[in-house]
Amino acid sequence: MTQDSVNRTLGIRPATAPSTALLTDHYELTMVDAALKDGTAQRECVFELFARKLPNDRRYGVSVGIGRALELLEHFRFSDAELQFLSDTKVVSPETVDWLANYRFSGSIRGYREGEVYFPQSPLLEVRSSFAEGVVLETLLLSVYNYDSAVASAAARMVSAADGRPLAEMGSRRTGERSAVAAARAAYIAGFAATSNLEAGRAWGVPTMGTAAHSWTLLHESEEEAFRSQVESLGVDTTLLVDTYDVEQGVRNAVAAAGTDLGGVRIDSGDLPVQVREVRDQLDDLGAVNTKITVTNDLDEFAIAALAASPVDSFGVGTSVVTGSGSVASGMVYKLVARKDARDNWVPVAKASPGKHSVGGLKFPVRRRDEGVASGELISVGGLPVGDDDDRPLYVDFVVDGEIDRQWIGPAGVTRAREHHAMAIAELPRTARRLGRGEPALATYYIDEHGNTSLA
Amino acid sequence: MTQDSVNRTLGIRPATAPSTALLTDHYELTMVDAALKDGTAQRECVFELFARKLPNDRRYGVSVGIGRALELLEHFRFSDAELQFLSDTKVVSPETVDWLANYRFSGSIRGYREGEVYFPQSPLLEVRSSFAEGVVLETLLLSVYNYDSAVASAAARMVSAADGRPLAEMGSRRTGERSAVAAARAAYIAGFAATSNLEAGRAWGVPTMGTAAHSWTLLHESEEEAFRSQVESLGVDTTLLVDTYDVEQGVRNAVAAAGTDLGGVRIDSGDLPVQVREVRDQLDDLGAVNTKITVTNDLDEFAIAALAASPVDSFGVGTSVVTGSGSVASGMVYKLVARKDARDNWVPVAKASPGKHSVGGLKFPVRRRDEGVASGELISVGGLPVGDDDDRPLYVDFVVDGEIDRQWIGPAGVTRAREHHAMAIAELPRTARRLGRGEPALATYYIDEHGNTSLA
Numbered sequence: 001m002t003q004d005s006v007n008r009t010l011g012i013r014p015a016t017a018p019s020t021a022l023l024t025d026h027y028e029l030t031m032v033d034a035a036l037k038d039g040t041a042q043r044e045c046v047f048e049l050f051a052r053k054l055p056n057d058r059r060y061g062v063s064v065g066i067g068r069a070l071e072l073l074e075h076f077r078f079s080d081a082e083l084q085f086l087s088d089t090k091v092v093s094p095e096t097v098d099w100l101a102n103y104r105f106s107g108s109i110r111g112y113r114e115g116e117v118y119f120p121q122s123p124l125l126e127v128r129s130s131f132a133e134g135v136v137l138e139t140l141l142l143s144v145y146n147y148d149s150a151v152a153s154a155a156a157r158m159v160s161a162a163d164g165r166p167l168a169e170m171g172s173r174r175t176g177e178r179s180a181v182a183a184a185r186a187a188y189i190a191g192f193a194a195t196s197n198l199e200a201g202r203a204w205g206v207p208t209m210g211t212a213a214h215s216w217t218l219l220h221e222s223e224e225e226a227f228r229s230q231v232e233s234l235g236v237d238t239t240l241l242v243d244t245y246d247v248e249q250g251v252r253n254a255v256a257a258a259g260t261d262l263g264g265v266r267i268d269s270g271d272l273p274v275q276v277r278e279v280r281d282q283l284d285d286l287g288a289v290n291t292k293i294t295v296t297n298d299l300d301e302f303a304i305a306a307l308a309a310s311p312v313d314s315f316g317v318g319t320s321v322v323t324g325s326g327s328v329a330s331g332m333v334y335k336l337v338a339r340k341d342a343r344d345n346w347v348p349v350a351k352a353s354p355g356k357h358s359v360g361g362l363k364f365p366v367r368r369r370d371e372g373v374a375s376g377e378l379i380s381v382g383g384l385p386v387g388d389d390d391d392r393p394l395y396v397d398f399v400v401d402g403e404i405d406r407q408w409i410g411p412a413g414v415t416r417a418r419e420h421h422a423m424a425i426a427e428l429p430r431t432a433r434r435l436g437r438g439e440p441a442l443a444t445y446y447i448d449e450h451g452n453t454s455l456a
Numbered sequence: 457m458t459q460d461s462v463n464r465t466l467g468i469r470p471a472t473a474p475s476t477a478l479l480t481d482h483y484e485l486t487m488v489d490a491a492l493k494d495g496t497a498q499r500e501c502v503f504e505l506f507a508r509k510l511p512n513d514r515r516y517g518v519s520v521g522i523g524r525a526l527e528l529l530e531h532f533r534f535s536d537a538e539l540q541f542l543s544d545t546k547v548v549s550p551e552t553v554d555w556l557a558n559y560r561f562s563g564s565i566r567g568y569r570e571g572e573v574y575f576p577q578s579p580l581l582e583v584r585s586s587f588a589e590g591v592v593l594e595t596l597l598l599s600v601y602n603y604d605s606a607v608a609s610a611a612a613r614m615v616s617a618a619d620g621r622p623l624a625e626m627g628s629r630r631t632g633e634r635s636a637v638a639a640a641r642a643a644y645i646a647g648f649a650a651t652s653n654l655e656a657g658r659a660w661g662v663p664t665m666g667t668a669a670h671s672w673t674l675l676h677e678s679e680e681e682a683f684r685s686q687v688e689s690l691g692v693d694t695t696l697l698v699d700t701y702d703v704e705q706g707v708r709n710a711v712a713a714a715g716t717d718l719g720g721v722r723i724d725s726g727d728l729p730v731q732v733r734e735v736r737d738q739l740d741d742l743g744a745v746n747t748k749i750t751v752t753n754d755l756d757e758f759a760i761a762a763l764a765a766s767p768v769d770s771f772g773v774g775t776s777v778v779t780g781s782g783s784v785a786s787g788m789v790y791k792l793v794a795r796k797d798a799r800d801n802w803v804p805v806a807k808a809s810p811g812k813h814s815v816g817g818l819k820f821p822v823r824r825r826d827e828g829v830a831s832g833e834l835i836s837v838g839g840l841p842v843g844d845d846d847d848r849p850l851y852v853d854f855v856v857d858g859e860i861d862r863q864w865i866g867p868a869g870v871t872r873a874r875e876h877h878a879m880a881i882a883e884l885p886r887t888a889r890r891l892g893r894g895e896p897a898l899a900t901y902y903i904d905e906h907g908n909t910s911l912a
Contacts, residue, residue: 018474022655023633025626027666029654034668034689040675047671072633085658131675138669139653142629143636170481173598174785177479177528179632180599197595198485199478202541210483212490213594215503215792218805219496219587233490244807269809319785328784329630329775336671349674351700353725 020072021082021103025139026091029100032132033092036099041132046338046346046362049111049125049141051118055153055327057437060117060428062421063124064152064186065145067114067413070404072140078103099132106402107133110395112365114408115152115189115421117428119377119440121456123363124332126395131339138334146332147179150324151186154301156425157325158317159191160433161305166193166314168209170296171322183322189417191425192321193314205411211266217244227257237263239294242279243270251279255286264292264313272297273310280311300325301435338362348381359446359456366391367427367442374427377444379456386447392427476528477538477559481595482547485556488588489548492555497588502794502802502818505567505581505597507574511609511783513893516573516884518877519580520608520642521601523570523869526860528596534559555588562858563589566851568821570864571608571645571877573884575833575896577912579819580788582851587795594790601788603635606780607642610757612881613781614773615647616889617761622649622770624665626752627778639778645873647881648777649770661867667722673700683713693719695750698735699726707735711742720748720769728753729766736767756781757891794818804837815902815912822847823883823898830883833900835912842903 035041054061078086078100087097107129118124125141127134158167169187172180172195184200194207201208212230220226227240236258242250242265254265265283267275272295283291295307296316304315324330335358341347348360362383368376369390380386387393398408407413425432432441444456491497510517534542534556543553563585574580581597583590614623625643628636628651640656650663657664668686676682683696692714698706698721710721721739723731728751739747751763752772760771780786791814794802804816818839824832825846836842843849854864863869881888888897900912 020633022653022658023628023636024654025628025652025666026654026657026664027652027668030666030690031668031672034672034686035675037689038685040685043675045671045675082658085654089657089664091654091657091664131671135669135671138671139629139636140633143631143633146630147632147635172479172481173595173790174602175599176603176632176635176638177476177596177599178634179603180479180595182632196481196483197478198480198482198541198547201482201545202478202538208482208545208547210481210486212483212487213591214807214809215587215591215594216487216490218792218807219491219499219501219795229494229496230490233493234486243809246808269812323784328779334629336674339675351670351674352702353670353699356725 017075019077019079019082020075020140021078021100022085023072023140023143024136028136028138029086029092029096031135032099033096035132036096042130044340045129045131045134045336047127047134047138047334048123048337048363049127049145049332049334050121050123051330051332052356053120053331054440055150055324055330058153058157059432059434059438059441060119061149061330062152062156062190063112063116063118063122063145063149064114064189064417065148066111066125066398067409067417068148068182068185069141069144070398070409072144073105073137073399074404076103076105076137076140103133103136104402105129105133105137105399107399108397108401109399110397112394113396113420114413114417115424116394117424119442119444121359121379121444122377122394123365123379126363142332142334144182146330147328148182148186149330149332150328151183151322152190153330154325154327155187155190155192155321156421157301157435158304158321161301161435162315163308165312168192168194168196168314168316169321170196170210170316171318171320172197174319175322180322185414187321189414189421191418191421204414206414211239212241214241214244217241223250224253224257227253231258236261239264239266239292241266241268243268247275247279248282251282252286255283255288260287260289260291262288262291264294266294266296266316268296270297272303272307276307276310276312305435365394367394369427372427373429374442375429377442378453379444379446381446382449384449473531475533475535475538476531476596477534477556478541479528479596479599480592484592484594485542485548485552487591488555489552491588492552498586500796501585501587501590501792503583503590503594503790504579504793504819505583505601505788505790506577506579507786507788509576509787510896511606511780511787514609514613515888515890515894515897516575517605517786518608518612518646519568519572519574519578519601519605520570520645520873521604522567522581522854523865523873524604524638524641525597525600526854526865528600529561529593529855530860532559532561532593532596559589559592560858561585561589561593561855563855564853564857565855566853568850569852569876570869570873571880572850573880575898575900577815577835577900578833579821579835582819598788598790600638602786603784604638604642605786605788606784607639607778608646609786610781610783611643611646611648611777612877613757613891614760614771614777617757617891618771619764621768624648624650624652624770624772625777626652626666626772627774627776628653630775631778636778641870643777645870645877647874647878660870662870667695668697670697670700673697679706680709680713683709687714692717695720695722695748697722697724699724703731703735704738707738708742711739711744716743716745716747718744718747720750722750722752722772724752726753728759729763732763732766732768761891821850823850825883828883829885830898831885833898834909835900835902837902838905840905
């Protein structure tokens with residue numbers, strides 16, 4: 001076993017991973033600069049990451065990102081390259097450069113488990129630290145959560161629409177090259193079976209798959225020659241792409257090349273419900289009754305649902321899953337919700353901007369359940385634990401006093417998140433499966449320290 | 457000068473940059489595997505990167521990505537970590553692992569300059585190499601081009617709508633953490649003045665900006681205290697965020713804290729046309745006649761255009777620019793368009809899939825111009841040079857026989873791209889500035905070897 005595969009098994013990233021410290025907005029460091037000067041930098045604060053609403057009036061969202069965020073946090077270090085840049089460009093004063101040189105996050109982070117479903121105002125992440133240590137994480141945490149959760153939230157709906165038939169994520173080419181890896185990971189947590197993205201396989205243990213593109217057929221003198229060569233190389237259980245020229249001829253060539261044991265055919269264009277039916281009949285007529293059909297043409301959750309009665313065996317989804325099916329940013333924000341005052345008491349704080357208000361105070365969220373079925377999102381404001389035996393507390397610790405709990409990272413963290421997601425989805429009421437616009441599947445309630453509840 | 461700043465000036469990335477070789481779809485390596493077995497791996501091929509149409513019926517697109525792609529190409533090397541993964545998971549045969557271990561792109565790449573405008577079927581990039589060397593670049597090139605060009609295409613319309621007033625990109629938190637850096641770069645090439653993203657400043661020389669968030673105000677006992685502290689730290693020409701609680705009171709507090717020389721105020725919520733007018737009047741009444749107003753509330757090109765008559769001095773744009781303003785994937789594809797036959801002649805190849813056909817053959821594109829104004833996109837199919845003195849050839853060489861032309865990479869490449877973009881936009885007919893849906897500003901024509909032209 002090489003060191004790399006040992007590392008991979010243990011979920012350890014290479015030490016040469018680049019610094020993530022400048023994946024940060026300029027104003028965060030300007031604030032640190034000013035806070036170091038006026039003495040507020042060390043003030044203890046709580047920042048909260050949440051979404052005011054679900055995109056596109058969906059029924060639920062899926063919180064994904066913490067496993068990646070924790071690894072990026074480990075590399076949130078200002079090395080010479082970063083410090084020199086900040087110094088050369090005078091983004092901050094020399095005193096702040098020195099402070100940044102020693103930056104290590106020493107606070108605590110807790111929140112919703114990766115793969116958990118969420119609703120408007122669900123307090124997905126709580127960062128408790130000095131102002132200066134917490135404020136600089138705003139952009140990095142939001143970038144990860146907003147993108148990864150957008151993909152997972154779309155992917156979960158596709159999994160639901162596919163109703164047990166496997167889905168493969170193959171949209172790497174439709175999103176930034178590193179976002180592609182995150183997308184493959186997020187879709188897998190949300191129930192996809194595999195990805196085309198090799199780096200997601202290497203870094204996160206997501207199963208990878210793929211056989212050939214149209215260029216393979218075009219490279220050869222004829223489609224039949226291309227098919228024969230592919231079968232020779234990959235075996236008869238490969239999947240042949242049959243729509244380069246003419247689908248009917250393509251299916252004939254495929255069975256001629258592989259025989260009736262051919263593993264599968266892939267269709268990447270055309271009017272799918274009609275096409276799939278025709279191909280199934282043709283395969284059956286040719287005796288290839290066990291040959292599977294996979295479709296990959298511009299699918300989203302609605303197109304998948306429309307193929308419910310078609311003899312499709314599996315789906316490949318590209319653009320729509322990596323772009324969050326119309327909502328590529330989840331609309332999550334990171335707000336200061338509480339700070340300590342001079343007498344060391346927590347003071348809830350909130351902004352009042354129209355349409356963008358926040359709810360101050362520490363939170364403690366539980367998933368209310370009645371006989372195992374989720375019935376509400378109950379958030380204690382003030383932070384006191386609430387809920388009865390049936391309810392499920394939603395916070396777990398990710399970082400305690402600067403120490404990252406490593407069970408949440410690496411491939412093992414992905415496996416854990418995928419399992420947790422399946423449980424959280426199974427617990428939702430049936431209305432959650434509706435694809436159309438509507439109300440969230442669960443209402444969010446606040447409960448104050450006197451036990452009074454109100455709708456969020 | 458440190459080594460790092462020398463490197464930055466020269467546009468050299470750290471040697472420890474991670475491998476990009478697995479930012480690749482599984483099927484590309486499966487094809488290489490099969491092609492090494494059947495002898496087609498060394499067949500000379502031309503792949504073309506292009507878009508069949510413009511997103512959202514826009515008037516033009518902006519091609520951005522080559523500067524990043526060339527740097528990623530330099531790191532497209534299969535090191536031990538990548539090879540071990542491919543070997544462990546049996547994605548390819550041991551012979552192919554050996555071939556990949558020695559992979560260096562030795563072909564040639566030419567295409568549209570970074571920042572160039574494009575139209576449907578514009579052949580943005582031509583990759584000429586052996587099949588095996590070229591096919592493995594498909595996903596990486598498309599990821600970069602699809603995302604970066606989506607951002608640049610949206611950004612260019614915002615720049616046009618802002619009509620001379622400066623724009624800052626501040627959407628890092630609304631896209632994947634590494635895509636954020638690419639987005640800042642792309643928006644800058646398309647004419648934005650600055651970004652909030654610090655890594656874009658360090659890596660690409662994009663000017664960065666920012667002062668404070670709402671958390672800064674909430675951290676302090678009062679808004680006025682927060683403003684006074686900010687002014688003390690950043691000077692009176694800073695920009696104060698005035699909408700945490702009440703805008704009118706915020707403006708009063710701002711001028712009280714900084715005096716009438718206050719640099720600017722920022723408004724991040726509310727009904728902007730009304731709000732901006734009121735704030736301008738209030739600032740003028742308070743004597744702060746030179747204080748600028750910047751707005752940052754969910755702007756896109758349409759919202760910016762709607763503020764044409766408002767006394768806004770600058771715009772900050774977040775979500776919409778980093779998500780391509782409704783089109784986050786540009787729809788670009790990478791297709792095999794020609795290959796050599798056994799007698800070393802080029803054979804044009806094309807797929808015929810409905811709605812997804814491609815045009816075979818080598819291309820040579822020029823921007824047709826009449827008295828300096830662009831009037832058409834003329835593409836010679838077959839690759840013979842066309843065009844008269846007025847026309848502008850669109851291809852430049854990026855890689856020749858494996859050697860990257862370094863003028864296109866690093867911060868210097870970004871500066872070059874930004875200048876080229878400004879020229880290419882200025883050359884377009886006035887119809888290109890229309891924000892509404894419609895026909896491309898230029899029609900695309902093919903011209904064959906006999907001089908016959910046809911609409912694409």
